[in-house]
Amino acid sequence: MTLQTGSERDVLVLTKTVAANEFPVERPGILGVDRETGSLVRISPFPWKGTDTDPPLGRWSWIQATIARDERDPRPETMTMEGDVIVAGYVDAKEGWRLRWPFVRAHLRGSAESIVELARGRAATVGFVRPEPDIDVVQLPLRFRFRCGSDDCATTHELPVLDWELNSMTRATRERYGPAWATKFRQTWGAGLAEKFDVHFLLSTYAQAPTKLYVAGLFYPPKAAEDPHEHAHHVEHRQHAG
Secondary structure, three states: OOOOOOEEEEEEEEEEEOOEOOOOOEOOEEEEEEOOOOOEEEEOOOOEEOOEEOOOOOOOEEEEEEEEEOOOOOOOOEEEEEEEEEEEEEOOOHHHHOOOHHHHHOOEOOOHHHHHHHHHOOOOOEEEEOEOOOOEEEOOOOEEEEOEOOOOOOOOEEEEEOEHHHHHHHHHHHHHHHHHHHHHHHHHHOHHHHHHEOOEEEEEEOOOOOOOEEEEEEEOOEOOOOOHHHHHHHHHHHHHHO
């Protein structure tokens, strides 16, 4: 999507990101999907006040904003914003996130490596990746350690987390659990999360380091229960195969 001048767009907020203040520096922003084109967009910088955006926006909210391509940023998805933001709707999580899945499925990538390759060619610098279920959380600074659930993945990744929601949960967990907070946080947001949910990471590159990635957001719908007829078929198939 190319917007040389400001244009009012409807954008679905997938995640909000906090700033990275050490190299590679990253400005706070939001990542979302443009309704008209279906493309991923990164609106940065986005107005922040204190520890949240101004105005506060929830994930999966539709917003209306005037945005234009940021020519200073080498990443093709990056937009600047002017004027006010209007919250215009919300995509519900009902039926196993059925209404949300289409906005993710179109941007699934096989591995973190594939996003880096696309970024080198300036074709795309953000996308969703499904990790293996043995994900781990490393604290201070907050990082995810994981392997992608794909044969394309060549190594274990350890990526910084700029997702606003998860950073806020870090603070809340420390305040609630005191010295035991790190263990509790790891149980909730590490492999324990992958046991219950179909976890995907929304990965993005930095403007200052186009081959370095960070975790911009999480997508974790409930794991779909297998249809009884499909289950019986799979059991029969395994018996014949054995």
